[in-house]
Amino acid sequence: MAVYFFWGEDDFAIAQAIDQLKQSILDPAWLSFNFQTYDGSKEESIIAALNEVMTPPFGMGGRLVWLNEASLCQSCSESLLQELQRTLPVIADNAHLLITSRKKPDKRLKSTKLIHEQAKVREFSPIPPWQTEALADRVKATARELGVNLDRQATELLGEAVGNDTRRLWNELEKLKIYQGDRPQPLTQSEIQTLVVATNQNSLQLCEAIRKGQGGVALQLVGELLAQNEPALKITATLIGQFRLWTVITVMEEAGERDEGAIAKLADLKNPKRLFFLRKEIARLPSQKLLKALPILLELEAGLKQGAIAAEFLPTKILQLCEQFH
Template sequence: MPIYLFWGEDDFAMGKAIAKLQDAVLDPNWLSFNTDKLTADTSETIIDGLNQAMTPPFGMGGRFVWLENTTVCQTCPEALLNELKRTLPAVPPTSTLLLTSRKKPDGRAKSTKLLQKHAEIREFALIPPWRTDDLIRNVQQVARDMNLKLTPRAVELLAESIGNNTRQLWSELEKLQLFGGNTSQPIDDRAVAQLTIANTQNSLQLATAIRDGKTDQAVGLVAELLNLNEPPLRIVATLIGQFRTWLLIRVMIESGERDDSAIAKFAELGNPKRLYFLRKELNAIAAPQLLQTLPILRDLELGLKRGANPAEFLPMKVVELCLVCQPAPRHSPARRR
């Protein structure tokens, strides 16, 4: 299929896919003749790109037309829609037409439905940091693409330390690939720990510090995350996702449910084996405490969206969350007289 729509916020992963597609289509000796890249924010530019896609390539290889940052799947005037209807079915096999956008296509739009019929659509969305299973699968997929063998624990360590930073994941795996050389043995977690740069200050660590009621550590992590230019709303989104997962698991455990598969399904976990570790993590906190965190997190999100200063508002709410999650004091037994 010579027509593609790539969308999502993972610019690095999308860039890799675009480069791979260009390599498959273009002849290196005829790049300047057969490559067209247009910022497709107007109907006129998109129509120009469609006309270029209908033009036969010069010399060897195919023609590659890239309509960058297109809004065609959000707003599409009738005249442009008619041009798409006329052109998309007729794009010759010697041309490849690529449309890219950071925004998710509007499934109700006629232009989106038309592209669903004639184009291959690929999503390049950033994986939410709390979806550990998806992060692990992403590490496994990129390692396979690089023909790199990793032990299961090495994969988990990379997912934990790098998160959804695709650019850094590729960089660290390239480093491990050089380290491994031509050996057939999989690279283990010790090599990963020694050779890779871990994003030690991440939002999941903040969630853990809050859950354990470690106020000083949590406030320190907030400051470091903000210094690293981590978007405040992204920090909050991670906290909401993590605390929601913990609450669902804790509710099921306290209700007497013992079937790990049932708990995992209720908490939307892809891997029931993770429950072994999650149970241990939740030993010191009860469901009512976790339930109290959600209104605070919603207030935090709403305040930031309304323009509150993250450097002041975020630490204040984190302290409030830590107080809610403080472990209940243990009373020592009374001494006998």
């Protein structure tokens, strides 16, 4: 396929995918002739890129034209849509158009529908930190790509440790690859515990400490996370996601819902079997307490986004949350 559309906020993952695309399409000796980047937010630049991709490549290899931060799937004039309709279906096999955007495409637009019809579309949105199965799957795929051999428990622990930070996952696996060397045996959970600092795992431990009303433990975990330069908004996102998950499950069960599939769907659980363990975590915890925690978490997020000092504001709100679960 000659057209690619990559979108999402995971900049590092997109950069890795672009590098792989360049390596598969371009001849290094002819790179300066056959690789061009255009500003995708300007109509005249988009038209120039469409004209460029219709030009045969020079020398060996193919041509790659990159429309960076394209606005095509947010707004598109009728004249530009006509140019897309005329160009995308007839791009030659040795020429490739790459469109990237951090913003989610508007599926209502004709341009978005056209791009989805003509392009290979890949989403690069960060995985929510509480979706542990998805994090483990990504670790498994990246480790396979880099040639790092991990056992099942090591894979799960690494996913919990780095969370949805793709750049950090890549860096940790590069380090683990050097450590493993030519050893055929997979790396174990104990080795991951020794070699990898578990920032996301500590965020989930913070959720547990708050749920149990353990103010001292919670403050210690907050201090450790901030000392590891973990962004306060990322910590908050994990808290909001986990407490929302607990709240949805508790509210539905108190309402008399017994269909595990329905609960898992509303709670956004890809693996319904995980519901058994989540129920044990929140056993005998009334939804009233969880519901009272949500506004505090939203105040925490809003305050941080408005410029509150994380080292002062975050511990204060964490203690306020712990008080709800005494």
